[in-house]
Amino acid sequence: MYAYDLLVVGSANADLVVEVERRPAAGETVLGGDLATHPGGKGANQAVAAARLGARTALLARVGDDAHGGLLLDSQRSAGVDTAGVLVGGAPTGVALITVDPSGDNSIVVSPGANGRLTPADVRAATGLLGASRVVSAQLEIPLETVVEVVRNLTPGSRFVLNPSPPAPLPPEVLAACDPLIVNEHEAKVILGGADGDVSGEPADWARLLLAKGPRSVVVTLGADGALVADGRGVTAVPSVRVAAVDTTGAGDAFTAALAVRLGAGASLPEAAAYAARVGAAAVTRRGAQDSYPTAEEVEAL
Numbered sequence: 001m002y003a004y005d006l007l008v009v010g011s012a013n014a015d016l017v018v019e020v021e022r023r024p025a026a027g028e029t030v031l032g033g034d035l036a037t038h039p040g041g042k043g044a045n046q047a048v049a050a051a052r053l054g055a056r057t058a059l060l061a062r063v064g065d066d067a068h069g070g071l072l073l074d075s076q077r078s079a080g081v082d083t084a085g086v087l088v089g090g091a092p093t094g095v096a097l098i099t100v101d102p103s104g105d106n107s108i109v110v111s112p113g114a115n116g117r118l119t120p121a122d123v124r125a126a127t128g129l130l131g132a133s134r135v136v137s138a139q140l141e142i143p144l145e146t147v148v149e150v151v152r153n154l155t156p157g158s159r160f161v162l163n164p165s166p167p168a169p170l171p172p173e174v175l176a177a178c179d180p181l182i183v184n185e186h187e188a189k190v191i192l193g194g195a196d197g198d199v200s201g202e203p204a205d206w207a208r209l210l211l212a213k214g215p216r217s218v219v220v221t222l223g224a225d226g227a228l229v230a231d232g233r234g235v236t237a238v239p240s241v242r243v244a245a246v247d248t249t250g251a252g253d254a255f256t257a258a259l260a261v262r263l264g265a266g267a268s269l270p271e272a273a274a275y276a277a278r279v280g281a282a283a284v285t286r287r288g289a290q291d292s293y294p295t296a297e298e299v300e301a302l
Contacts, residue, residue: 004082005055005264006257007133009123009150010043011115011141012061012076012086013094014068015249015289020099023107032099037068038288039075040096041115042139042165045253046260048290049279051079053299055261058133060085060126061142062114068093069114075290085129090117094141104245104284110141110166118142120149127153135264137161137256140168151177161260163252167191172214180217180229180269181210182256188220203228204235217269221255226277229269238273241281241302250289255280258299278302 018032039048047059059081063069065088072093076083094113100106123130123146130136130153138147139162147162151174154160160177164170167183167190175181183191188206191213193199199206203220207230210218217231226240258279262272278299286292294302 002134003132004058005134006050006260007058007129007136008043008047009060010139011041012044012063012072013041013096015040015096015098017098023099039072040289042141042253045250045289046257047081048079049254049257049293050261051081052293053261053296058082058129062087062118064093064114065089066093085126090114100247104247106249115142118146120146123149131155135159135260137260139163139165163256175214178215180219181215182219184221207235227273229273236270241278243281243285245284247287248284251280251283254283254293
């Protein structure tokens with residue numbers, strides 16, 4: 001019997017958000033609206049999103065001993081996330097600098113801070129959490145060596161979900177553990193084609209090429225065009241849910257968390273991705289990341 005439906009191993013950031021009429025070009029300064037500070041970070045976002053959906057959720061992360069760290073811990077606990085695995089100190093809390101344009105699209109620069117100090121030793125010290133979790137999810141806003149250590153300490157029978165964001169080349173042992181590997185179009189191109197992201201073909205081709213690299217399954221998210229899921233049975237299209245987007249910040253994290261939770265509950269990959277698309281659609285109708293995440297009841301009403 002697992003104590004947790006989902007353990008998220010990843011980043012926790014303070015999101016500093018400014019709305020702009022348009023995002024600046026290189027060397028350009030633009031004026032924006034008032035600064036808003038929200039709890040964020042891909043790991044913390046996924047944990048809150050899962051807990052809001054009713055999943056028993058834990059977070060393994062590191063924050064600074066500062067006001068931003070307190071903000072993040074408060075947000076996790078308010079959502080019902082078990083924070084026993086959240087370590088405090090070693091560096092200032094990570095910060096994401098986010099600009100959001102009128103269409104809801106965003107650009108993000110991340111200062112990792114304490115996230116960069118989440119080490120393989122921290123993972124080894126948390127083997128109890130890993131062993132108690134049905135699904136384990138990770139991202140790449142923490143050191144890659146730490147993600148490798150997660151894979152090496154997975155309990156037989158648990159499922160590993162990875163969103164390689166920001167994208168980077170992945171070791172074969174990490175790719176082989178992914179079930180699924182979840183990427184957006186940019187991440188897919190970088191993983192397939194290197195830093196320049198120069199990849200030909202259609203998204204379905206990318207899904208097949210990614211699957212050939214070793215993951216047990218792959219999900220390619222396509223924004224308003226839905227998603228593609230690929231495994232040994234082929235490639236399946238998952239339609240999007242049409243909504244009026246206000247802010248896309250953290251929507252991918254909501255998608256990943258929802259998909260991981262549904263997979264842990266026994267859903268097929270296409271079923272889990274369809275549910276995750278609804279959760280992501282609900283999230284973009286509200287501002288912020290964690291503040292935008294829906295409950296299970298709100299998803300059913302969408």
